[in-house]
Amino acid sequence: MLKTDTIVVNMGPQHPSTHGVFRMVVTLDGERVVNVDPVVGYLHRGVEKLAERGTYLQFMPLTDRNDYICAMNNNLGYAVAVEKLAGIAVPERAEYIRVIMAELGRIVNHLILVGFLLNDLGAFFTPVLYCLREREKILDLFEMASGSRMTCNYMRFGGVAADLPEEFLPRARKLVASFPAFIDELEALLSTNEILVARTRGVGVLPADAAINGSITGPMLRASGVRYDIRRVEPYSIYDRFDFQVPALEHGDSYDRYMLRILEMRQSVRILEQALAQIPAGEIQTRLPKAFRPAPGEAYARTESPKGELGYYVVSDGSGNPYRIKIRPPSFINISILSQMSVGWKVADLITILGSIDIILGEVDR
Amino acid sequence: MYGLGILKGLWVTLKHYIDTYIGDGIFTVQYPEERLPLPPRFRGNPVLIMDTATGKLRCVACGICVRACPNGSIALEVGTDESKKKFPERYDINGGTCMRCGLCVEACPFDALASGPYYELASYRRQELIYDKHYLTLPPDKIPSYHAR
Numbered sequence: 347m348l349k350t351d352t353i354v355v356n357m358g359p360q361h362p363s364t365h366g367v368f369r370m371v372v373t374l375d376g377e378r379v380v381n382v383d384p385v386v387g388y389l390h391r392g393v394e395k396l397a398e399r400g401t402y403l404q405f406m407p408l409t410d411r412n413d414y415i416c417a418m419n420n421n422l423g424y425a426v427a428v429e430k431l432a433g434i435a436v437p438e439r440a441e442y443i444r445v446i447m448a449e450l451g452r453i454v455n456h457l458i459l460v461g462f463l464l465n466d467l468g469a470f471f472t473p474v475l476y477c478l479r480e481r482e483k484i485l486d487l488f489e490m491a492s493g494s495r496m497t498c499n500y501m502r503f504g505g506v507a508a509d510l511p512e513e514f515l516p517r518a519r520k521l522v523a524s525f526p527a528f529i530d531e532l533e534a535l536l537s538t539n540e541i542l543v544a545r546t547r548g549v550g551v552l553p554a555d556a557a558i559n560g561s562i563t564g565p566m567l568r569a570s571g572v573r574y575d576i577r578r579v580e581p582y583s584i585y586d587r588f589d590f591q592v593p594a595l596e597h598g599d600s601y602d603r604y605m606l607r608i609l610e611m612r613q614s615v616r617i618l619e620q621a622l623a624q625i626p627a628g629e630i631q632t633r634l635p636k637a638f639r640p641a642p643g644e645a646y647a648r649t650e651s652p653k654g655e656l657g658y659y660v661v662s663d664g665s666g667n668p669y670r671i672k673i674r675p676p677s678f679i680n681i682s683i684l685s686q687m688s689v690g691w692k693v694a695d696l697i698t699i700l701g702s703i704d705i706i707l708g709e710v711d712r
Numbered sequence: 713m714y715g716l717g718i719l720k721g722l723w724v725t726l727k728h729y730i731d732t733y734i735g736d737g738i739f740t741v742q743y744p745e746e747r748l749p750l751p752p753r754f755r756g757n758p759v760l761i762m763d764t765a766t767g768k769l770r771c772v773a774c775g776i777c778v779r780a781c782p783n784g785s786i787a788l789e790v791g792t793d794e795s796k797k798k799f800p801e802r803y804d805i806n807g808g809t810c811m812r813c814g815l816c817v818e819a820c821p822f823d824a825l826a827s828g829p830y831y832e833l834a835s836y837r838r839q840e841l842i843y844d845k846h847y848l849t850l851p852p853d854k855i856p857s858y859h860a861r
Contacts, residue, residue, distance in 0.1 A: 404782035407813035472725055486751075493755035493827060493857065507818070511752065535724045539717040619806045 354382055357696075359388045365462065366707030370684075370696075377692045382685040386678070389711040397671040401700045402428055402638055405671065408442045410497040412675065413709040415458050416451035417653040418488065421501035426582050427647035427658035428503050434639035437629040440505035441584045443644025446492070447500065448516065448583075448612040448649075450484050451470055453525070454612075455652035456607040457481045463604060464536065466701040467545050472572065473536060480528055483521055490514055503638070504632030513561040515622065522618045537605070546600035550687045550699035553598060561681040564676050566703060570598035576650040587624075588617045603702040610652075639666050653677050653704050675709040742752065750829055753855050755814045757805055759828035759850045761858065769849060770824035773800045780819035787809040800845060807833055807841040826850075827857040 358369035367388035419508035462475030492500035654676025791801030
């Protein structure tokens, strides 16, 4: 009988498939994964501490840099939290603009995920290029409205920074109208592809009870069969006005996690169609006092970011600076289930599982 | 049938290959030979607006932008001219720490700051990233974002 030994391999922090500076200490028995130790913290910038140093508004550009793929959703989460803390009302038009931006941000995030998941599977740069091309069109819209492609810094307490430029709505409508055709094409390319199905179906199954125990949120939870979306169960902004479905799938494997992102993009397009049709004219910002000082208190607001529940916990002591800001990033919580999901799979499947979780290291490490 | 999905995928890529020769064609911009126009609201580092009529800065050195900056990238020294009016004796922006958030432009009550059109900011020395008053002074017609507001 041949005696075998386990071997410890360091994957990352400079491994292209870890989507940033993420390190996995993998114990292998041959090709099989025995244990995974995620090591995070390489991108730690102390964002929560930086928040205490400046005013409430000065933290807004830093939220862009948490989840840098979809800055708009992070802006929205923080704005909603501070508005809850200070009791600020948001004008109608600003709410619509926020929903449009947040849903465009969700599409951007899912495009990136689908593209780079396929990259990890070895379909090198063909699908991701199509995805990035569509993403670039959306980023053009962001740049048109906010002046920056990725670090948008667009939301303000009680509204948004600037009104939409004139040509924004026609271009957004055109983009949204052409988007279902693109998703169909992407699905023709990928969804029935034998290699993709063979590499993802049944790989890294996350049962519903394990997902709930691990407080997993977002597409990962819904792919495991739990129909839970904060836009539906605890509507913020004006999400209660739109007609959309919360997709859920039952297997909880990597294929379902991929498929769920496709379904969510279709739902985002539905929300966008309604929001772009209904957007009213009017004010875009509530006037705030020059020195913005919320009354002492605390507020926790949660929003459905593309990756899951994004929570901002803001404590005020009555001064112009926040006393404490705690961010609940979805990626950080979702990554905690990685070792449980990947034990027993091969090294190549570990990459698939990590890719399907959808992490952003800016958000994991903050 | 096995392999059908791959053929279907190849058909999509083939269509895209043909599309680069018909229809919209190739839309790659040959940077740096070709450049796209800057989007109107482009957020570069802030620049000081000079009034074309008088040739003077609008800035009155009130220091609101200095306090609005999250990173403390603006260094301001106040001077007074012969008619006792304040002006920025020194106005430096540290381009290395400026994150182009535009909060200073939003905070300025005198409309004296605008997001500048500068990009391609790489330099060999850190000192070159400190932009002084002369580099930052621009007339309104050189600043696309000034008209977009």
